[in-house]
Amino acid sequence: DTEVTQTPKHLVMGMTNKKSLKCEQHMGHRAMYWYKQKAKKPPELMFVYSYEKLSINESVPSRFSPECPNSSLLNLHLHALQPEDSALYLCASSQGDIRGDTEAFFGQGTRLTVV
Amino acid sequence: GQQVMQIPQYQHVQEGEDFTTYCNSSTTLSNIQWYKQRPGGHPVFLIQLVKSGEVKKQKRLTFQFGEAKKNSSLHITATQTTDVGTYFCAGRGHDYKLSFGAGTTVTVRA
Numbered sequence: 045d046t047e048v049t050q051t052p053k054h055l056v057m058g059m060t061n062k063k064s065l066k067c068e069q070h071m072g073h074r075a076m077y078w079y080k081q082k083a084k085k086p087p088e089l090m091f092v093y094s095y096e097k098l099s100i101n102e103s104v105p106s107r108f109s110p111e112c113p114n115s116s117l118l119n120l121h122l123h124a125l126q127p128e129d130s131a132l133y134l135c136a137s138s139q140g141d142i143r144g145d146t147e148a149f150f151g152q153g154t155r156l157t158v159v
Numbered sequence: 160g161q162q163v164m165q166i167p168q169y170q171h172v173q174e175g176e177d178f179t180t181y182c183n184s185s186t187t188l189s190n191i192q193w194y195k196q197r198p199g200g201h202p203v204f205l206i207q208l209v210k211s212g213e214v215k216k217q218k219r220l221t222f223q224f225g226e227a228k229k230n231s232s233l234h235i236t237a238t239q240t241t242d243v244g245t246y247f248c249a250g251r252g253h254d255y256k257l258s259f260g261a262g263t264t265v266t267v268r269a
Contacts, residue, residue: 086247086259087202100256134201147192147204148257 048151050135056157059125065154067118067135075099076118077148078110079134087134093118125158132156163250165260172238173268179234180263182248189251191224191231196262197244205233205246240267 048069057063067076075094079087091110092100098110107129109121118135132155136148165182172178182191190209194202206215208224208231215222221234231248245262252258 084264086262089256089258092256147207148202149204150194150201152201 048135048137048149050133050151050154052154053152054155054157056159057122057125058159059127061125062121062123064122065120065133065135065156067120067151068116069137069149070116071137071139071149072115073137073139073149074115075138076112077136077138078108078118078120079136079150081132081134081153083131091120122156125156127158130157163248163258163260165248165263167263168261170263170265171268172242172265174238174240176238177234177236178238178265179232180246180248182231182250182260184229184250184252186252187228189228189253189255191228191251192249192257193222193231193233194247194249194259195244196247200244202247235265238265238267240269243267 051066055063077092078090080090081087089102090104093112096112096115107124111119111121132153134153135151138148139146162185163182170178190207192207193205195205196202206217206222208222211228212226213224219236223232233246235242243265245264247262248260249257
C-alpha cells in the first residue's frame with residue numbers, strides 16, 4: 045500500500061463551523077505533513093509531525109489545529125475559518141523523520157471552501 | 160529560511176520539442192526533489208538529487224543538480240501530451256524544511 049488517503053475530498057463549511065480533515069497512511073512512514081495549496085500556487089508547508097510529535101509549525105493561525113493520534117493518522121481541526129482559507133489541503137508522509145532524504149507521498153487532498 | 164525560485168512560470172511547447180525548467184535557491188541545499196502535478200491532481204514524486212553535480216535520467220527526463228547545490232534543472236526531450244502538468248522543484252535546506260518553487264506549468268500543442 046503506497047497510498048496516502050485523505051477524507052473528505054471536498055468540504056464546504058461556514059465561518060462558524062468546526063470540521064476536521066483526516067489523513068491516513070499505512071506505509072510505516074514516521075513523518076507526516078500538512079500543506080496548503082492555493083490555485084496556481086505551490087504547496088505551502090503548514091505543519092510537520094515526526095514520530096507523532098509536532099516538529100514544525102510554520103506560524104499557522106490557531107484556527108488550524110493539527111493532531112497526530114498515532115503513527116498512521118493525522119488530523120487537521122478547523123474552527124472559525126475565513127473565506128481566504130479556501131484552498132486544497134494536502135497531507136503527505138515520508139519515511140523516517142524529517143531529516144531523512146526521502147520522497148514525500150501526497151494524498152489527493154481535501155478541497156475546502158469556506159463560505 | 161531558504162527561497163527556491165523557479166522559471167519559467169509557464170511553458171507552451173509544440174509536441175516533439177524539448178524544454179527546460181530551472182530552479183535556484185538562495186542558500187545551499189541538502190537535496191532537491193522534483194514533483195509533477197497534473198491538472199486537478201496532487202504532487203507526485205519524480206526524483207531526488209543529493210550529490211553536487213549529480214545528473215539523473217528517467218526516459219525523456221534529465222535532472223541536474225548544480226555543483227554548488229544551489230540550482231537544478233529538469234530537461235524534457237520530445238515533449239508528449241502526457242507531459243502536461245505543473246513541475247515543481249522542492250529544495251530541502253539544512254533546517255530540514257522542503258520549500259517548493261513556484262512551479263512551471265506545461266501545456267503542449269499537438
